[in-house]
Amino acid sequence: MTAQITVLGLGPGQAAHLSLAGWEVLKKRPYLFIRTKHHPLVEWLKKQGITGITFDDYYETSQSFEEVYERITQRILTE
Structure with a gap:
């Protein structure tokens, strides 16, 4: 079985800017990784x-x- 990763941009922050296809992806994924909890769409x-899991602690530490994105990549690949 091959694992699949889907990367989806949340857009500028309003739900109206999220595409229907994007919404369908969000509803179906068992794991959701969100770069930051501070994105306006998260609430x-x-x-x-x-x-989902956010990576705000990586930005703080x-x-x-470059280190942040390497850590995010490693975390996602280990799930």
């Missing part, structure tokens, strides 16, 4: 019953964006 997603 709306919670109200829809959709939550890493020395560079």
